[in-house]
Amino acid sequence: DTEVTQTPKHLVMGMTNKKSLKCEQHMGHRAMYWYKQKAKKPPELMFVYSYEKLSINESVPSRFSPECPNSSLLNLHLHALQPEDSALYLCASSPYGVAGGEGTDTQYFGPGTRLTVL
Amino acid sequence: AQKVTQAQTEISVVEKEDVTLDCVYETRDTTYYLFWYKQPPSGELVFLIRRNSFDEQNEISGRYSWNFQKSTSSFNFTITASQVVDSAVYFCALSEAGNQGGKLIFGQGTELSVKP
Numbered sequence: 001d002t003e004v005t006q007t008p009k010h011l012v013m014g015m016t017n018k019k020s021l022k023c024e025q026h027m028g029h030r031a032m033y034w035y036k037q038k039a040k041k042p043p044e045l046m047f048v049y050s051y052e053k054l055s056i057n058e059s060v061p062s063r064f065s066p067e068c069p070n071s072s073l074l075n076l077h078l079h080a081l082q083p084e085d086s087a088l089y090l091c092a093s094s095p096y097g098v099a100g101g102e103g104t105d106t107q108y109f110g111p112g113t114r115l116t117v118l
Numbered sequence: 119a120q121k122v123t124q125a126q127t128e129i130s131v132v133e134k135e136d137v138t139l140d141c142v143y144e145t146r147d148t149t150y151y152l153f154w155y156k157q158p159p160s161g162e163l164v165f166l167i168r169r170n171s172f173d174e175q176n177e178i179s180g181r182y183s184w185n186f187q188k189s190t191s192s193f194n195f196t197i198t199a200s201q202v203v204d205s206a207v208y209f210c211a212l213s214e215a216g217n218q219g220g221k222l223i224f225g226q227g228t229e230l231s232v233k234p
Contacts, residue, residue: 031220042209042224043163056221088161098220105220106153109163 003027004110006091012116015081021113023074023091030097031055032074033107034066035090043090049074050097081117088112120145122212124225131200132233139195139228141210147171149215152186152193153222158206169193200232 004025013019023032031050035043048056049068057066063085065077074091090112094105121144131137143152154166167177169186177184181198197204207229211222 033220040227042227043222045221048220090161090163092163094220106165106168107220107222108165109155111160111162114161 004091004093004108006089006110006113008113009111010114010116012118013078013081014118015083017081018077018079020078021076021089021091021115023076023110024072025093025108025110026072027093027095027108028071029093029095029108030071031094031105032068033092033094034074034076035092035109036085037088037090037112039087047076048098055098078115081115083117086115086117088114120147120212120214120223122210122223122225124208124210124228126228127226128229128231130231130233133202134199135232136196136198137200137230137232139197139208139210139230141193141195141225143191143193143210143212145191145212145214147214151213151215153211153213154184154193154195155209155211156206157209157227163209166195197230200230202232202234205230205232 007022033048034046037043045058046060047066052068063080067075091110092107094107096105123142150171152169155163157163174186183196185194207227209227210225213222
């Protein structure tokens with residue numbers, strides 16, 4: 001089973017709202033990722049968690065706050081977003097943790113959350 | 119610097135035609151991995167194949183085949199007898215063994231439209 005689930009599928013929020021995106025996998029994977037994808041563009045890496053610890057932050061604005069409560073769950077907390085943050089947010093997981101040259105696992109993606117910021 | 123180029127932005131074919139999606143990559147690492155993903159309109163990226171830099175053997179999976187040539191830094195993807203369900207955006211991606219965090223370097227994607 002190579003399933004990564006994401007909720008909600010769609011989210012509309014105002015610029016003053018606080019919301020969260022949720023990602024879950026039960027494959028025993030030790031690395032989890034958040035990507036942002038704008039229309040007609042490839043996914044852009046935002047964060048990587050390895051063994052529940054933040055491994056990579058690709059200089060993402062602080063209005064995006066990731067959290068990894070356990071090895072199966074990854075959240076992305078959203079606060080004071082801008083309309084240009086509207087995008088498809090994809091979560092992915094890979095079997096092994098990532099550290100110093102080990103990051104070549106296959107990443108398995110969830111269906112994404114389509115976020116619209118008004 | 120690492121880079122992936124998918125020069126074909128859009129391809130349109132009629133069902134049952136064969137179609138090849140091109141992917142050219144740049145890397146200084148001797149150990150690296152190449153991937154293809156399919157993204158249908160629903161949005162999910164579906165993993166298709168992973169190939170490491172030491173394995174140049176071509177692969178076939180049903181109607182899908184991949185041609186890896188290190189001499190030309192290419193990893194092309196061919197769909198034989200295309201079907202409407204093959205309509206999607208296809209991304210080629212590169213991951214270097216020496217990088218941190220398992221970062222995937224994606225190409226810009228090729229949007230394939232298969233018409234009945």
